[in-house]
Amino acid sequence: MTDWSNHFSQHARRAIPSAIRSLSEFPRATDSIPFGPGEPDASLFPVALMREALDAILTDETSARSALQYGPSEGDPMLRRLVAEHMNKRGVACAPDNILLTNGAQQALNLASEVFVDPDDTVLVQVPTYPGALQVFLAHGARLADVTKADAATRPALIYAMANFQNPTGISLSVEQRRELVTLAHRLDTVLVEDDPYEVLRFDGDALPSLLALDTETRSIEEAHTLYLGTFSKSVAPGLRVGWAAGPRVLIEKMGLLKQTEDLQPNSLAQAGLVRLLEHGLEPFAARVQAAYRIRRDIMAEALRQHFGNRGAWRVPQGGFFFWLTLPEHIDTAKLLEHAAKLGVTYVPGAAFTPDRSGANTLRLSFSAAAPERIAEGVRRLARAFDEYDQNG
């Protein structure tokens, strides 16, 4: 086998595998209960409606041809309009020109990083944070720093944050904390990338304004420093690979140019399917997934209370997919995972979510992928693994 490693670019050398995706090779019991992956439950996908939508599109010759042909780099004009209307309802005055459609929010995040981050630039992140974002920033050669310790002396190339039901902590920022982030971005003269995949998954409490909504309260979107990332992966289905960025037109155009260079355009068929599916808005889909995941959140909250007792600390999230557990200092959750996997439950060790792999005594539990009737059993197994590990090391 030829050794190519000496010929790899700096970018290729910096790229690292996902700390989460590599867990999929972990040995585990056959009836394992998956609290690891943050993927939606496929039984909630609107399969029948999607079938009808695609059938209608492919039955009409004109719509069929356009759903299978090349399209604009920035995405289907009708879907851009629908997304702009969605953002309008969320308090963001914007036009279709302020929307770029992408292959999921991940591509929007990568494009934003590509537009702003040069090697050795600083990127401010919440700690812990989404590993897929760490992968992106590290591939671009960024130095990562904790946004709560922002040093006014260095202008960061980018600030990355989730305001709603953050991955992995499940925590939402207060309105005041949100305002502080927006103010920080303006003060440091940088872009604030707001990743909001779980927005539709609020179970309790009133919706809070997005960072972009706050940023545009007193100024036009063209003057905003926030770039909002959204996705249909949680409300409809991730396999469609459709997400979006919303922000100042000059940034949307630059990201669109890079998207054109990198893969020409988003998938036409999936976009056409979404346009038809969302004829009556996103709300019915949001309501459906909210109700289903709320039940799971409640089951996991109760199971943790019952089986985990005072072994660790956690907060019940108001939405999203995740509980974040902090265990006693002497517990290494990477080692605990070996016990847990043998007992038939998996999760993601907390070190996967930190730039310096700290947080060895933390872990993320996802309630999105496990069947509701299995969640309590999964937590029971985890508590048993904890006891085994704590007693025998």
Add this chain to the structure above:
Amino acid sequence: MTDWSNHFSQHARRAIPSAIRSLSEFPRATDSIPFGPGEPDASLFPVALMREALDAILTDETSARSALQYGPSEGDPMLRRLVAEHMNKRGVACAPDNILLTNGAQQALNLASEVFVDPDDTVLVQVPTYPGALQVFLAHGARLADVTKADAATRPALIYAMANFQNPTGISLSVEQRRELVTLAHRLDTVLVEDDPYEVLRFDGDALPSLLALDTETRSIEEAHTLYLGTFSKSVAPGLRVGWAAGPRVLIEKMGLLKQTEDLQPNSLAQAGLVRLLEHGLEPFAARVQAAYRIRRDIMAEALRQHFGNRGAWRVPQGGFFFWLTLPEHIDTAKLLEHAAKLGVTYVPGAAFTPDRSGANTLRLSFSAAAPERIAEGVRRLARAFDEYDQNG
């Protein structure tokens, strides 16, 4: 509007718009005949078969869920196997592990460039060549040089070539020229990226071995220096955005890691649709488009002979989508396009295809998008535009 340009990364500053896509804003007659875009004719898409395939997938609960869920970064295992079998039939011994599925061949090209090209590296290209490749290499900061003038003193980061019905010249390389390219890549210790989008569109003559097939005649694919890029955009439909790279596993894995970072994975639904559509192979689809485009090629060849006479020089391509015209030295085809557009025909000026914007007296005519019954009229209009321009300047 905030001015972000000072904050853009080096990468973002280097990115340039497509010389072809920007032509779409050119003023033109309303009944204009499009010899510009290299997009397939949508009336040839297998719409009914795709509707049946998607309907079957979304009727079965198991296949529906998986077609809408997250999947492997490298692509659907069944489609990787089908593509590997396709490559086997074309004389390339390879396994599914040697295949990466991407958002069209464009993403595969971008990933390959990302893996190998650092700023100021040299990339060797055919001149003229596909503008979308120039966009990619320039965004990565490459210095472009003509592969026929390869300088053995500098190791290029990458060689980019089309062996079949090249875009824009329509020329195919002889087996001897192909062997020379493969030898050059090994001699210069670099990767040869073989872009082969038009492979299924051979109208005359016998198929010639791909660069990768030649490279693997005497060595295993793991020792090859060729990375092959293929696509379903010409044989099935481009809106699906499914293409692939085939090559040594170590390169496929590195590109797959970057793909994971950049957009997680290919579109699940389109991949599932293709798996079902291609149950009986790609051949029926290839035969259909071959027959349809051969007719157009013949019409354009005859119309050029009849209406264009000795105004310029061209060769009749054995396949693909394009005629390449060389006009007398004093003709500027960018200026000629203004006349042509007013008379109701468009094309792409040749300078769009060269790194230094040379070739002002050349142009590309595509016969893929214009209706067959309009092709002769389009060439007649072009000849008239030529006469007008030549007489009045």
